[in-house]
Amino acid sequence: MSDSDRVLIIRNLTKRFGEKPVLKGISFEVERGETKVIIGPSGAGKSTLLRCINRLIEPDGGEIIFNGTNILERGVDIRKIRAKIGFVFQHFNLFKHLTALENVKIGLKVVRGMSDEEAEKKAIKALRMVHLEEDAFHKYPAQLSGGQQQRVAIARALAMEPEIILFDEPTSALDPQLAGEVLDVMRELAKKKVTMLVVTHEIGFALNAADEVLFFYDGVIWEKGKPEEILYNPKRKETREFLKRIADLSVGGP
Amino acid sequence: MDGKIIGGLLVLMLAAAVASSGCISGGSKEKVLVVGTSADFPPFEYKDPQTGNITGFDIELIKMVAKKAGYDKVEIKDMDFDSLIPALQTGKVDVVIAGMTITEKRKQVVDFSIPYWKADQAVVVRKDSSITVSSLDDLKGKVIGVEKGTTGAIYIKDNLGDQVTLKEYNSYVAALQALLNGQVDVLVIDSPVANMFTNKYDVKVVYTINTNEHYGIAVKKGNKELLDKINKALQDIMNSPDWNKLVEKYFGS
Amino acid sequence: MITSTSVPLDIALRMLLNGAKTTIVLSVFSILLGLLIGLPVALMETYGGKTLRRVAMVYEGTLRGIPLLAIYFVIFYSMPMLIGLGLSPFLAAVVGLGIRSSAYQSQIFRSGIQAVDEGQIEAALSLGMSQWQIIRHIVLPQALRMSIPAWMNEYVIVLKDTSIALALGIVELTRQATYLVSITAEPFRYYGLAALFYLAMVLPLTYLANWMGKRYGIKGTGGAMDVRL
Numbered sequence A: 001m002s003d004s005d006r007v008l009i010i011r012n013l014t015k016r017f018g019e020k021p022v023l024k025g026i027s028f029e030v031e032r033g034e035t036k037v038i039i040g041p042s043g044a045g046k047s048t049l050l051r052c053i054n055r056l057i058e059p060d061g062g063e064i065i066f067n068g069t070n071i072l073e074r075g076v077d078i079r080k081i082r083a084k085i086g087f088v089f090q091h092f093n094l095f096k097h098l099t100a101l102e103n104v105k106i107g108l109k110v111v112r113g114m115s116d117e118e119a120e121k122k123a124i125k126a127l128r129m130v131h132l133e134e135d136a137f138h139k140y141p142a143q144l145s146g147g148q149q150q151r152v153a154i155a156r157a158l159a160m161e162p163e164i165i166l167f168d169e170p171t172s173a174l175d176p177q178l179a180g181e182v183l184d185v186m187r188e189l190a191k192k193k194v195t196m197l198v199v200t201h202e203i204g205f206a207l208n209a210a211d212e213v214l215f216f217y218d219g220v221i222w223e224k225g226k227p228e229e230i231l232y233n234p235k236r237k238e239t240r241e242f243l244k245r246i247a248d249l250s251v252g253g254p
Numbered sequence B: 001m002d003g004k005i006i007g008g009l010l011v012l013m014l015a016a017a018v019a020s021s022g023c024i025s026g027g028s029k030e031k032v033l034v035v036g037t038s039a040d041f042p043p044f045e046y047k048d049p050q051t052g053n054i055t056g057f058d059i060e061l062i063k064m065v066a067k068k069a070g071y072d073k074v075e076i077k078d079m080d081f082d083s084l085i086p087a088l089q090t091g092k093v094d095v096v097i098a099g100m101t102i103t104e105k106r107k108q109v110v111d112f113s114i115p116y117w118k119a120d121q122a123v124v125v126r127k128d129s130s131i132t133v134s135s136l137d138d139l140k141g142k143v144i145g146v147e148k149g150t151t152g153a154i155y156i157k158d159n160l161g162d163q164v165t166l167k168e169y170n171s172y173v174a175a176l177q178a179l180l181n182g183q184v185d186v187l188v189i190d191s192p193v194a195n196m197f198t199n200k201y202d203v204k205v206v207y208t209i210n211t212n213e214h215y216g217i218a219v220k221k222g223n224k225e226l227l228d229k230i231n232k233a234l235q236d237i238m239n240s241p242d243w244n245k246l247v248e249k250y251f252g253s
Numbered sequence C: 001m002i003t004s005t006s007v008p009l010d011i012a013l014r015m016l017l018n019g020a021k022t023t024i025v026l027s028v029f030s031i032l033l034g035l036l037i038g039l040p041v042a043l044m045e046t047y048g049g050k051t052l053r054r055v056a057m058v059y060e061g062t063l064r065g066i067p068l069l070a071i072y073f074v075i076f077y078s079m080p081m082l083i084g085l086g087l088s089p090f091l092a093a094v095v096g097l098g099i100r101s102s103a104y105q106s107q108i109f110r111s112g113i114q115a116v117d118e119g120q121i122e123a124a125l126s127l128g129m130s131q132w133q134i135i136r137h138i139v140l141p142q143a144l145r146m147s148i149p150a151w152m153n154e155y156v157i158v159l160k161d162t163s164i165a166l167a168l169g170i171v172e173l174t175r176q177a178t179y180l181v182s183i184t185a186e187p188f189r190y191y192g193l194a195a196l197f198y199l200a201m202v203l204p205l206t207y208l209a210n211w212m213g214k215r216y217g218i219k220g221t222g223g224a225m226d227v228r229l
Helices: A045-053 A078-084 A100-110 A116-129 A146-159 A176-191 A202-207 A227-232 A235-247 B001-022 B057-068 B083-087 B151-163 B172-181 B189-201 B224-238 B239-251 C007-048 C050-065 C068-083 C089-114 C118-127 C130-167 C173-186 C187-216
Strands: A004-017 A020-031 A035-039 A062-066 A087-089 A166-168 A196-199 A211-216 A220-225 B030-039 B046-047 B074-079 B111-113 B117-126 B141-148 B165-169 B185-188 B204-217 B218-220
Touching: A004 A045, A020 A045, A020 A062, A020 A220, A035 A202, A045 A062, A045 A166, A045 A196, A045 B057, A078 A087, A078 C118, A087 A146, A087 B046, A100 A116, A100 A146, A100 B046, A116 A146, A116 A176, A116 C173, A146 A166, A146 A176, A146 C118, A176 A196, A202 A235, A202 B111, A202 C068, A211 C050, A220 A227, A220 A235, A227 B218, B030 B057, B030 B117, B046 B057, B046 C173, B057 B074, B057 B083, B057 B224, B057 B239, B083 B111, B083 B218, B117 B151, B117 B172, B117 B189, B141 B151, B141 B172, B141 B204, B141 C007, B151 B165, B151 B185, B151 B204, B165 B172, B165 C050, B172 C187, B185 B189, B189 B204, B218 B224, B224 B239, C007 C050, C007 C089, C007 C130, C007 C173, C007 C187, C068 C089, C089 C130, C118 C130, C130 C173, C130 C187, C173 C187
Parallel strands: A035 A196, A035 A211, A087 A166, A166 A196, B030 B074, B141 B165, B141 B185
Antiparallel strands: A004 A020, A004 A062, A211 A220, B111 B218, B117 B185, B117 B204
8 A cells, every 4th residue: 555545644642741641652544535433431632632633732752644744843834734634623613703604715715825706616515515504604603503513614624625634523512413414424425535534422423434443542542443343343341341331321323 | 894994094193193293383483482371260361262262361461471572472381280380391381370379399390480460368258158257367166168289278277277177179169169068168269269259159258368479470490591581571561551451451450 | 351250052062062072083093092002912912922921911011000190291291301202292192091091902802812712723723724814814803893892991981081181281171161160160060061071972882882793793692792881
């Protein structure tokens, strides 16, 4: 497999906050077109991991090789890199003073320097991809439901045509019904071979859409494998215990 | 919304700043005497509502003095009384005429001309009051209103001390109100000011205290040249019929 | 000879109106100067390095701690002596009131800036925006709008404080009233009228503030834009 097929290579990533080590040597790869899902106990550092990838948080050690470049090296233009990495947040983080359409356009205009017309075209395309209702295009985030907001956030990431999109528990802040519409969109994207790295508790999504599932535990990737393997037949005790707890919490099936 | 409006206003501000901070005054070499005063003390200086000009006894006097001293024009700058001496010290004005009493304290920071007016303090009571005053002692035990910081206030404090109940007010207007409301029984204020009220309000002057105060024109300390000119002009004027005319105009007879 | 006469109402009103005009002009220039300095100081204090932040804090603290009259006197009297820069009374008044207002305005803007949640900043960074682009496109548009009520309050304060400029000889509304009072010895009437003029200048601002809140407020937040006078 050539390097260009691997969009993201993480090698031995470490990060500690004060005395507490959070990432103790994470290593994994994401191939182009892959949908990789990370599951694991809350507060263990999965968010930190994602934020290290686009350097919202600076890791302490290791390598992050994005499209062949180690982005932790000196002299790297991190803004250019970030523009190629999409990020969808748990709490949507839409720009409150902009309409849905403007939210999607702004990155294109300010970061990519597109004209208003160009940006509008691309933005509309992205909003259609997430099936946002037409009458919501000119609404402000405060006027949209959680599910709509998150879909706009996904469109905002998509419009930039990134190499990979990172999802940090995208549905955790949504009630099950609204979560459903967002997961549907994500499933579609996975089918379309958008490269995605998703941190989530949604086992159903992992089963349907993931190419590989990583179990994050105690600062490392504890176990990994195909969704059916990990989710139905985990090899390690901790994985099993975690899944059991998740299964108890979830209502109904995928 | 924001950017252009702010930008436009900034330009406006700069324009105003340039305009206000000194129009390059006309080329002709006029000798102008810049006079500081505080136009809230009729009849010495006040603003004439009809014309909007600052006028009064002091103002007309200083104009006469300026002319005699060889000036072409007088520029009147009105300000708060307390700002007058700083204005003189920093050169914002050349002279100050403002019903300003010559005191030792003030002489330490400015130089005064010869006195041009003798100011008495008037003792004022309500028209229906039975208080009579034939000497300072008659004030003992009374509730007296004065304007804070004036020579009247200082005089009463120095001479009667705690033998009277003294109430100080920020302006003579407030003191007048206090008299009318009965908060004080007696007012001690500058005679000219007292005379102003007696027509309009139910008060009367029952006694005049000769406090031996004099008003003077002030110049910056050490400005001997200007002071000499002013003194000479004052002497000429006070010995001429113009003086009597001026006094009559403002103080009747 | 002047006796305490009554001044005809139309003349008194004209004098007060002139004073009111001066008051308004003075206040508008001062608040704008305050804005031009206050906003950058707020930015310095939020985004600047250690030195910049310290400078901003000292600037704010000093100007908020000194009475306005003292500021005026330093500018009008001390400055010419110290650095040979003399200002006309009007300019000195604008500068004095303006820089004092800037200290309070920078606080107002800082609050507005800090009210923009961190999540939006993260999202903006993730798109690849630079610090400056984030300030310009994400933070300021929201911060300024959220600052509108507090800013209008500040304007009302500036308007009322213009009366202190009479110490410099500016003939604004209160000074005009004083002229009338000293001639007529009728403080209630003329200070009363002046008070009405002040009220007339201030009340429309409440409506303006509310209107601006509706027009420019961030939609859907429906926040009560409460201008307290």
